[in-house]
Amino acid sequence: MSKLRLKIAMSLDGFVAGPEQSVQNPLGIGGMRVHEWVFPLKAWRSEMGMQGGETNESSAVVEELNANLGATIMGRNMFGGHPGPWDAAKPWTGWWGANPPYHHPVFVLTHHPREPLVLEGGNTFTFVTDGIESALEQARRAAGGKDVSLAGGAKAAQQYLAAGLVDEMHVHLAPVLLGEGERLFEGVADLHGLTLVRTVATPKVTHLKFARP
Amino acid sequence: MSKLRLKIAMSLDGFVAGPEQSVQNPLGIGGMRVHEWVFPLKAWRSEMGMQGGETNESSAVVEELNANLGATIMGRNMFGGHPGPWDAAKPWTGWWGANPPYHHPVFVLTHHPREPLVLEGGNTFTFVTDGIESALEQARRAAGGKDVSLAGGAKAAQQYLAAGLVDEMHVHLAPVLLGEGERLFEGVADLHGLTLVRTVATPKVTHLKFARP
Numbered sequence: 001m002s003k004l005r006l007k008i009a010m011s012l013d014g015f016v017a018g019p020e021q022s023v024q025n026p027l028g029i030g031g032m033r034v035h036e037w038v039f040p041l042k043a044w045r046s047e048m049g050m051q052g053g054e055t056n057e058s059s060a061v062v063e064e065l066n067a068n069l070g071a072t073i074m075g076r077n078m079f080g081g082h083p084g085p086w087d088a089a090k091p092w093t094g095w096w097g098a099n100p101p102y103h104h105p106v107f108v109l110t111h112h113p114r115e116p117l118v119l120e121g122g123n124t125f126t127f128v129t130d131g132i133e134s135a136l137e138q139a140r141r142a143a144g145g146k147d148v149s150l151a152g153g154a155k156a157a158q159q160y161l162a163a164g165l166v167d168e169m170h171v172h173l174a175p176v177l178l179g180e181g182e183r184l185f186e187g188v189a190d191l192h193g194l195t196l197v198r199t200v201a202t203p204k205v206t207h208l209k210f211a212r213p
Numbered sequence: 214m215s216k217l218r219l220k221i222a223m224s225l226d227g228f229v230a231g232p233e234q235s236v237q238n239p240l241g242i243g244g245m246r247v248h249e250w251v252f253p254l255k256a257w258r259s260e261m262g263m264q265g266g267e268t269n270e271s272s273a274v275v276e277e278l279n280a281n282l283g284a285t286i287m288g289r290n291m292f293g294g295h296p297g298p299w300d301a302a303k304p305w306t307g308w309w310g311a312n313p314p315y316h317h318p319v320f321v322l323t324h325h326p327r328e329p330l331v332l333e334g335g336n337t338f339t340f341v342t343d344g345i346e347s348a349l350e351q352a353r354r355a356a357g358g359k360d361v362s363l364a365g366g367a368k369a370a371q372q373y374l375a376a377g378l379v380d381e382m383h384v385h386l387a388p389v390l391l392g393e394g395e396r397l398f399e400g401v402a403d404l405h406g407l408t409l410v411r412t413v414a415t416p417k418v419t420h421l422k423f424a425r426p
Contacts, residue, residue: 012384012421013398014227171225173386175409175421179402185226189392196388199419201412206419208225208388 002143003167004136006150006157007065008184009034011174015181016154026080028181034174037204047101057202065170070143072102073135075156076110086114093117094125105142107135109156132159154182164192169210215356216380217349219363219370220278221397222247224387228394229367236295241394247387250417260314270415278383283356285315286348288369289323299327306330307338318355320348322369345372367395377405382423
């Protein structure tokens with residue numbers, strides 16, 4: 001069966017975003033520091049449709065994480081837009097512009113029903129209001145045998161982790177402190193058998209891969 | 214000048230000890246899981262006066278951390294004993310028995326004055342009531358040019374980190390979740406220039422070494 005693979009970046013003190021998250025600053029104060037390792041990478045830049053970039057020890061990790069994916073699940077905050085019901089007159093279409101970097105079906109966990117959003121490049125956003133298991137079932141069906149990426153944010157990760165539904169967890173540990181913000185493992189005390197199976201160490205980030213042996 | 218070197222083990226979700234710490238269970242519920250990587254090591258067993266044990270990627274890290282140390286600083290909880298003033302009639306002498314594994318002067322941060330405790334094997338415990346800077350000054354003087362180890366626990370680590378007095382920080386990151394307990398970086402949001410300079414990865418623990426470049 002296709003795996004559910006969580007990938008998420010976290011600070012040394014356990015935060016995926018800093019305090020005072022908003023539409024203007026979705027990563028919160030200082031939250032960008034958790035992601036700084038990824039921006040110079042050619043593997044990331046090409047995913048985002050940009051030229052150039054460098055290749056280092058993190059490149060193979062990013063490439064592996066992007067390979068064999070047939071669908072993505074994300075929380076409402078990661079899709080973005082103002083909290084509250086969708087504005088039908090001027091609907092938010094995500095952070096990514098006309099052609100997001102997913103190129104496969106994306107399922108957004110939300111409490112607010114909305115018609116699917118079809119963008120360029122195979123990016124179709126489906127809004128799932130009946131819970132994480134329904135989203136996973138829909139994503140697996142859409143993935144056509146490939147794996148499903150759980151792209152975050154923290155609340156979505158926590159729900160799937162707590163339910164024991166994550167098959168692989170990739171934590172990109174940034175060697176920085178945020179001090180406050182949104183914690184990845186808030187309320188999660190059990191990895192449900194997920195075990196550290198590989199570490200890729202670089203000066204800017206430590207890639208920790210967890211799976212069931 | 215001799216360096217102040219913090220070494221401490223932490224769970225993936227940032228805890229150095231689990232909940233409900235007590236004299237009977239100083240690491241709290243589940244806290245032992247953060248230290249499981251160290252017990253099989255020959256390098257640790259020989260430090261504790263035990264025979265046998267294994268050698269793996271963590272051995273060199275443990276040996277490096279134990280080398281060139283002239284004094285140790287620890288918090289009151291790490292020295293142990295009941296909270297509150299020392300019982301002069303039956304004073305607590307630490308967890309370690311007659312011959313603790315330090316073999317050099319140890320400075321215990323506490324609010325309760327007490328005469329120094331002289332045990333076998335060069336282990337002298339001095340109780341410092343006038344703050345972390347005084348303890349560091351005394352430890353540096355006692356270390357005779359060697360480095361000073363900051364052995365924990367969390368509160369002692371937090372005070373020295375917040376004051377920018379730590380020259381090297383070794384975090385032994387255990388790939389487990391505790392869910393609750395005592396957080397290493399509670400209230401600490403600034404590493405004062407400490408930067409990740411080396412990672413040693415093993416299946417049971419990730420050794421992260423921070424220093425000033």
